[in-house]
Amino acid sequence: MKYKSQKVAYWFFALSMLLLVLQITYGFIMGFARIGMDGMHDFIPFNTARAVHTNLLVVWLLSGFMGAAYYIIPEEAQRELVSVKLAYVQLISLALVGVTAIVGYHFNYWEGRKFLEIPRPLDYLVVLNVLLFLGLILVTLFKGKRKTTTALVLSMGLLFAALLYLPGMLPFDSQVMDSFFRWWVVHLWVEGVWELIMGGILSFLLIKLTGVDREVIEKWLYVIVGITFLSGVLGTGHHYYYIGVNKIWLIVGGIFSALEPLAFMAMALFAVNMYRKGEKKHPNTLALYWTLGSAIISFVGAGLLGFAHTLPQTNLYTHGTLVTAMHAHLAFWGAYAMIVLAIISYSLPNLTGRKLYESPRGLAAFWLANIGMVGMTIAFGVAGVVQVYLERRLGMEFMEVQKEISIHFVVLILCATIFTTGIILYIIDFYKYGKPSDEALEQSAE
């Protein structure tokens, strides 16, 4: 690392790892409930487990993005963070708000809107927290010696992500409008501004890992995020087909969302080509694995599996079934979880000064986690397709169908165990690196 203040990033990453473990725990609770083992029902009913599972996912990813920004922005702007103290305040308040929300979910304190369950009073605290974060990042960027495209795209992504949180706080009497604006947050996050964040981190990593010229990488970054917004904004329409708004969305959403995979394809081609082109072979092969892996798996999970149910004719049957859960898992994993694990793998040796570049444990973590997640996706997928066929084509009762498909959740749990083994190995590696240290300043291979 080049700047002392980059060390803050470590603690955001550590928080991420902790919340990831909790997220997975609640995933297992739901998996077991689905095969009839819901002994926890009285304390943690399915809806609690689900809200905790998805919210922890969002919070650990955000914490990872914030850590990434605290690592990347000083380096790109070539100066220390404006205030390290405030960054720690921000970290602690993020953790506190997150934990309060999660605890509240166990006591029926929530809003009951999928992914946005955080109750209104806590929303305001989230907003304050994010404002503090953005202030620190943006002031550092603008006081810095240079404003690179990578830093701008990353910061823009974070800024828009914050702004887009606001439509989710509007109150409505109509369920239809509620749902409509919920997608301004959920869809425009994952298929819009979060892609800027992913693109920014990806471009930083590619510059560092492949040694390809910054100008070339950043030009393509603009093209990719250009395609993202061009398709993704109107692509929001794929959530408006069947919620009670005008049919025009069937056409608009259908066409534009069908183009969305192009952005993910561009991302994958971009990463692989830059890797091929690169002369410099950075010794941190694990970081390279996670980086290329993220670009490729996001194309499969978001691009291909998203496309599989995005046309109105298909979505009519798959809307709100386990097919959606299949896509959701691999898309989140590839695009956002893996990019966070990539930046952690890249930055840990630089932050701590320990160069455990080719640890067999790290490699095993990569493969087990990915094989497990692909297996889970297949299990969800088979369950989903059977569900759609039996319930929506043959007209069988919902619960009868659930009994037919419960076997696939046994498979899900087995694959989830492989996945979890991978994550545990990753976290052991994380732990073995030890704490960040000033001795690591400048001595790294960057």
Next chain:
Amino acid sequence: MLSKKQARAFFLGGTTVTFLIFIGLTIFSFSKEQDQSNYEAITDQVVRGKTLWEKNNCMGCHTLLGEGAYYAPELTKVIDRRGENYIKAVLMNPVPWQPNDRKMVAYGFSEQEADDLIAFFDWIDDIDLNGFDRIVSPLAKDKINN
């Protein structure tokens, strides 16, 4: 070959244009003539039902309008499927409802709360869902099969 400047112009231009169209379509969708949701028919009771729906995070197990969780039955058209009395029994049950072993939370709602939720479902039932209503309604099953 494309320059970085052109790439940036593509990004900024494309984003601005699609975003403006998006806003335009949103305003269009919520104009009075285009309403498919019987917005005018939302009574205080429907709103109370919606509040109960949200306060208890029913969406954490069920889907409604195809959104939510995949653990318990889709509730769009539930009145068609089950009738009001059945639904009341589910909602007012003091112990977990579980006709097929899978448990619902035991809410033990009062009669009035149950009525509010039913009014909410009733409002949902009348929304024109561009064809999805037929997929999830048993009253239209014959239409699916043929």
